[in-house]
Amino acid sequence: MVSWRPDIRAAVISRTRINLHRKIVKHAAFTGQYPVAVLSDCVVYAADGISPLDFLPSSGVGITWVVVGGAGAAAQQKP
Structure with missing residues (x-):
């Protein structure tokens, strides 16, 4: 039996966004580079x-x- 659990879906999406934000902050602290665009599962940076x-x-x-x-x-x- 499959049931729809919007609370679990929201928790998974929230956790993914938090982890992505942590990676962006860690990368910015290491390199000083900040993203140009952020999508649901990828980050775009400008390159020289x-x-x-x-x-x-x-x-x-x-x-x-x-x-x-x-x-x-x-x-x-x-x-």
């Missing part, structure tokens, strides 16, 4: 270059931090 890799923050030692599917960060060497 034409490549998406120009946007990714670097730690200064050739390592770029990439958030993969919101599950965590993975290190990637910049060429």
Whole structure:
């Protein structure tokens, strides 16, 4: 039996928005970059270059931090 639970739906959407906001604030604190647009499940940032890799923050030692599917960060060497 499937039942419609608007309270559970609202709680899931609320939690998702809170987590997205936390990621935006954490990214802004680390890089100083703020989003240009925020949709329900993605964030759009402006980049200085034409490549998406120009946007990714670097730690200064050739390592770029990439958030993969919101599950965590993975290190990637910049060429």
